[in-house]
Amino acid sequence: MTMSQPLTDEERLTLKTGAFGAVFLVSNADPGMFAMLRESFAASGAMAGASGPVKEALTTGPLPRLPRDSALEVEAVVLPALGRAVEILRAKSPGDVAAYRSLVLAAADQVARAHRGVTPAEAEVIDRIRGALAEPA
Structure with a gap:
């Protein structure tokens, strides 16, 4: 998809903060050193699909x-x-909105599943992430 205008450095950082931060939130919902290692591999695998x-x-x-x-x-x-x-x-590349949402949610889900399955705390964080990615009413 062709963008109407290129992303600024600040806009790119916002996308990155959202995506990487979502993974961080899920990972920290059920912390553990071994889990963190497996979760980081899972997140990088999901992000590679961008x-x-x-x-x-x-x-x-x-x-x-x-x-x-x-x-x-x-x-x-x-x-x-x-x-x-x-x-x-939505403003600069509307065709990529769904891809961004899918990528962030897939990465969050893969991180949660990477170590002993999705815990209730991780599921709750993923729900908040999903809500933040939702279209305004």
Whole structure:
């Protein structure tokens, strides 16, 4: 799909913050060192399926900086970034909105399933991610 305008550095960082942050939220919902290793492989496998502007956003530029103090602070950054990412894509590359949503949800699901299946805490985080990616009513 051809974009009406290229993504700015800030817009690419917003897409990356949403996608990587969603994976981080799911991974931290049921923490553990061994789980984290398996989950990071699962996330990278899902992210490898990106294409077009979504792939460009996820593979270029700096890594997002997420708060380190609490999961609530991370969520307060990531969930709005997911919503903003959908808005950015809707405005600049509408055909990529569904691909971004699918990629983020697939990565979150694969991370949750990577170690002992999806826990209730992980399922709850995925539901919040899904809500943040939803079209406004």
